[in-house]
Amino acid sequence: MSLSAIGFTTPWLLWALVALPLLWILLRAVPPAPVRRRFPGVALLIGLRDEDSVSDRTPWWLLLLRMLAVAAAIVGLAGPVLNPRGADNAASDAPLLIVVEDSWAAARDWPALRASIDAQLARAARDGRTAALLRLGAPERPVFRAAADLRSRLPGLAPAAWSAQPTSYAEAAALLPEGAVETRWFSDGLDRDGRESLLGALEARGPVVVHESARPLLALTPPTLEDGMVAIRALRAGTQGTRDIEIAAHGRDPAGVERVLARLPLTFEAGAAEATGRLSLPPELRARIDRFEIAGARHAGAVSLSDDGLRRREVALVAGREDREGLELLSPLYYLRKALAPNAEILEGALLDLMPANPDAVVLADVATLSPAEQDALSEWVAAGGVLVRFAGPRLAASDVSRGQEAPLMPVRLRAGGRTVGGAMSWGAPKTLAPFPEGSPFRGLDIPGDVNVSAQVLAQPDPTLADRVIAELGDGTPLVTRKRIGAGQVVLFHVTANAEWSSLPLSGLFVQMLDRLAVSSTRAAPSPAELAGTTWQPVQVLDGFGRLQDAGTRPGVAGERLLDAALGPDLLPGIYEGPERRVARNVIGSDTRIAAADWPARVPVEGLALDPETPLGGWLLSAALALMVADILAALALSGRLWRGGAVAAVLMALTLVVIPPGPAQAQAGGDARAIAATSETVLAHVLTGDAQVDDAARAGLRGLGRVLTFRTSVEPAAPIGVDLERDELAFYPMLYWPITPDQPLPSADAYARLNDYLRNGGLILFDTRDADIAGYGAASPNGARLQRLAAPLDIPPLEPVPEDHVLTRTFYLLSEFPGRHRGRDVWVEAAPPDAERAEGMPFRDLNDGVTPVVIGGNDWAAAWAVTEQGDPLFPVGRGYTGERQREMAYRFGVNLVMHVLTGNYKSDQVHVPALLERLGQ
Numbered sequence: 001m002s003l004s005a006i007g008f009t010t011p012w013l014l015w016a017l018v019a020l021p022l023l024w025i026l027l028r029a030v031p032p033a034p035v036r037r038r039f040p041g042v043a044l045l046i047g048l049r050d051e052d053s054v055s056d057r058t059p060w061w062l063l064l065l066r067m068l069a070v071a072a073a074i075v076g077l078a079g080p081v082l083n084p085r086g087a088d089n090a091a092s093d094a095p096l097l098i099v100v101e102d103s104w105a106a107a108r109d110w111p112a113l114r115a116s117i118d119a120q121l122a123r124a125a126r127d128g129r130t131a132a133l134l135r136l137g138a139p140e141r142p143v144f145r146a147a148a149d150l151r152s153r154l155p156g157l158a159p160a161a162w163s164a165q166p167t168s169y170a171e172a173a174a175l176l177p178e179g180a181v182e183t184r185w186f187s188d189g190l191d192r193d194g195r196e197s198l199l200g201a202l203e204a205r206g207p208v209v210v211h212e213s214a215r216p217l218l219a220l221t222p223p224t225l226e227d228g229m230v231a232i233r234a235l236r237a238g239t240q241g242t243r244d245i246e247i248a249a250h251g252r253d254p255a256g257v258e259r260v261l262a263r264l265p266l267t268f269e270a271g272a273a274e275a276t277g278r279l280s281l282p283p284e285l286r287a288r289i290d291r292f293e294i295a296g297a298r299h300a301g302a303v304s305l306s307d308d309g310l311r312r313r314e315v316a317l318v319a320g321r322e323d324r325e326g327l328e329l330l331s332p333l334y335y336l337r338k339a340l341a342p343n344a345e346i347l348e349g350a351l352l353d354l355m356p357a358n359p360d361a362v363v364l365a366d367v368a369t370l371s372p373a374e375q376d377a378l379s380e381w382v383a384a385g386g387v388l389v390r391f392a393g394p395r396l397a398a399s400d401v402s403r404g405q406e407a408p409l410m411p412v413r414l415r416a417g418g419r420t421v422g423g424a425m426s427w428g429a430p431k432t433l434a435p436f437p438e439g440s441p442f443r444g445l446d447i448p449g450d451v452n453v454s455a456q457v458l459a460q461p462d463p464t465l466a467d468r469v470i471a472e473l474g475d476g477t478p479l480v481t482r483k484r485i486g487a488g489q490v491v492l493f494h495v496t497a498n499a500e501w502s503s504l505p506l507s508g509l510f511v512q513m514l515d516r517l518a519v520s521s522t523r524a525a526p527s528p529a530e531l532a533g534t535t536w537q538p539v540q541v542l543d544g545f546g547r548l549q550d551a552g553t554r555p556g557v558a559g560e561r562l563l564d565a566a567l568g569p570d571l572l573p574g575i576y577e578g579p580e581r582r583v584a585r586n587v588i589g590s591d592t593r594i595a596a597a598d599w600p601a602r603v604p605v606e607g608l609a610l611d612p613e614t615p616l617g618g619w620l621l622s623a624a625l626a627l628m629v630a631d632i633l634a635a636l637a638l639s640g641r642l643w644r645g646g647a648v649a650a651v652l653m654a655l656t657l658v659v660i661p662p663g664p665a666q667a668q669a670g671g672d673a674r675a676i677a678a679t680s681e682t683v684l685a686h687v688l689t690g691d692a693q694v695d696d697a698a699r700a701g702l703r704g705l706g707r708v709l710t711f712r713t714s715v716e717p718a719a720p721i722g723v724d725l726e727r728d729e730l731a732f733y734p735m736l737y738w739p740i741t742p743d744q745p746l747p748s749a750d751a752y753a754r755l756n757d758y759l760r761n762g763g764l765i766l767f768d769t770r771d772a773d774i775a776g777y778g779a780a781s782p783n784g785a786r787l788q789r790l791a792a793p794l795d796i797p798p799l800e801p802v803p804e805d806h807v808l809t810r811t812f813y814l815l816s817e818f819p820g821r822h823r824g825r826d827v828w829v830e831a832a833p834p835d836a837e838r839a840e841g842m843p844f845r846d847l848n849d850g851v852t853p854v855v856i857g858g859n860d861w862a863a864a865w866a867v868t869e870q871g872d873p874l875f876p877v878g879r880g881y882t883g884e885r886q887r888e889m890a891y892r893f894g895v896n897l898v899m900h901v902l903t904g905n906y907k908s909d910q911v912h913v914p915a916l917l918e919r920l921g922q
Helices: 012-030 040-045 059-078 103-126 147-151 166-174 195-203 334-340 351-357 374-381 395-398 506-515 617-639 647-659 663-680 692-714 749-760 784-793 861-865 880-903 910-921
Strands: 006-008 081-082 094-102 132-136 182-186 206-211 219-221 222-227 229-237 243-251 256-269 272-281 289-294 303-305 312-321 344-349 361-365 387-391 470-473 478-485 489-493 537-543 548-550 574-577 582-585 686-688 719-725 735-739 764-766 798-800 827-831 853-855
Touching: 006 012, 006 489, 012 059, 094 103, 094 195, 103 132, 103 147, 103 182, 132 147, 166 195, 166 243, 166 374, 182 195, 195 206, 219 289, 229 256, 243 272, 256 272, 303 582, 312 334, 312 351, 334 344, 334 506, 344 351, 351 647, 374 387, 374 478, 374 489, 686 692, 692 719, 692 735, 692 861, 692 880, 735 784, 749 764, 764 798, 764 861, 861 880
Parallel strands: 094 132, 094 182, 182 206, 312 344, 312 361, 361 387, 387 489, 686 719, 686 735, 735 764, 764 853
Antiparallel strands: 006 081, 219 229, 222 229, 229 272, 243 256, 243 289, 289 303, 470 478, 478 489, 537 548, 537 574, 574 582, 798 827, 827 853
16 A cells, blocks of 8 residues: 555554544543542641652643554554555556567666666565566567566666567567566667557556656767768757767777777757767778767667778779889879878779779879770779779870860860969969868868969869869869769869879878878778678677677678678677678668657656665654653653663663664674685585576585595585675685576676676686587577676686696596586687697696686586485486496596686696606506
């Protein structure tokens, strides 16, 4: 029951408040008046005063005090809770179904979302209801279980790096159970296609309440290169108000340190869903950028990975005349090579020989006439998105190219001859450059004062000329013209590529102009047809929070799926490496649009923010005790006994018991007791998986291994302990046995941080998939797939199968195999360093490099070690003598493992070699 922001766990006790008026009447009752009798001896009592006076009627304020004490006790026993979770909803006996849109968009408020889910599960647990979780990123049939059990799995709940597809909603609707359910839908806040079908199916089964974050969602599209600058476009769901954001460009500096290389502020205007901006960076710095992020946003949609699209391009250089021997500075290509070599791959040769290489840009220096085959090849290449840059020269000025009519591969018509200024036969001085016009890709570049032009080819006046001029001289004559052809462009510099006609190639402006034309440092994006038949290996992948992680051993992706297939568990956003380049697959595409979710009016929508649930029963009971103590003091004061017989000391002691709660001290004592128990003796620990049978088997296995260690070695372990990764300290345990189950939850980020600290500081984890390694730890095995996900955030070094000379084969017993209940194939440990060599005359390499942090196998060692309390084997292993021999070898592996953890690789020291050689020779 709830009243406004206060709820009651035992509301029926509140009926006791009805008895308060009766209590008032009883306390106010007056005994019958005494009968008066005269007694002569009363005269002897005249003048005496009775120190113990008693009032014949209880004062009203004392009655009120007692009434308040009783009322506080009644309300406190009723279990009042401030801001009770679920108090604003009508009670329901139906099972609770938690539907989570666990996409990248939900990551922006994931802690609040998970806390809200926990609140709903806590309410269901109090009501004794079952609950199930349905994730729309990868729908699976919901399994209803105790709500408290489902709460324990919440720390492993994490957002996916992709969004639910329309087919996912239809698939989820088909998986819904029959019968009534109460649904709590936790939305990611975005409008999704296909959502209506699932919503209708859920409403047919019971009430549906949507929970959604009120925070606006931001996203970032892939960067593009426009006019030599990086164009960045940000999106937002909703258009209310003006908002300023900042884009950070991350990359490595020349020293290899990860840092922010540039920042770009963007502004969303009121009513606008997009904000755009341009970032001007030198090509060398631009090539170092790995990703762009929206500052302060922590989800995959706010990260845009950069690939080779902002890196080096292939540029083909073709000259119209051969270089003059000994006069390199007069070569038409000399200055182009100097300008492009630092940031582009230069290709030189015959034009038709270079076109099959599909360069990103082609530069023709004073090439006048093209053969029909060359013209056709260039026209098709430009229309597909190529950039053709042409430079004038004596050959072009003397030809008839683009005179009578505009040539297909020229931006404008040219006048016959040329123009010379500032020479011996001209009247004028060399011309300087005018400021670049609006709309020019060169807009914003500084023009050095010493750049001048002494000769040029002139453009024929034409109605379209003004739209094609992107640079001009001070007198208004065109210097650079451009024309779009299909997806590409043709650009003509009306001067030479060397310093014969102008000083432009001698300046830094020349390099900047080529860069603005996207010649020097970018590559065109590949098409799906170009990637067909290739396999692309993931190098780095994004998680739902936008964190870039190593891809590890994830399988490759077919080229035809890389660009067009929907993101999902088998195609994560990230960097993929192919035969010749790297391609980035981002969560947000260049044509992606986002919009806020629009729910029907019949569906109630609530936020994720929750006021903390505070039990008030303890405070009210304490107040009741305090009021009772005050009542005692008042009664003693009225009777005159307040300062007698140590009454004050007794009252103060009672107050001390009321005010000082024993809870924290007991909790601290319990935590200290566990720490003392774990450190006073060697303790073998296993990770709690949430599966009672698996956890019991692990505990029994470590119990059996501990008995073997006690009987055969100087190690005497205490009783094994189950470790909760979310709460328990790991540093107390030298080794953790971690059995893998298909559905165990992923640890939280804090738990992974503690696990990594544990591994880096000498701890060892034995991962056991318990599947006999049937899939080689691949995704084909459910346990192997879960192991991949569990171990992905861990700082695990490179691994290899246990080599024959590894110290694990001889720490106590000499072993060549490591069976458990199964005889699997390989057991994996930390790989030996590349420079580890076998010394001459030694039976093994010098591998004294510490303890391997992980051992991975699938032989179900705990089942082979497991014994009952009486010491009898708990699980069968093999048959007859062969099976018992296998169990013995499993025990020996366990002994070697524990000795390896406790003693390290001391047997790899050369000081032990003579004794080992002598033993091997016996």
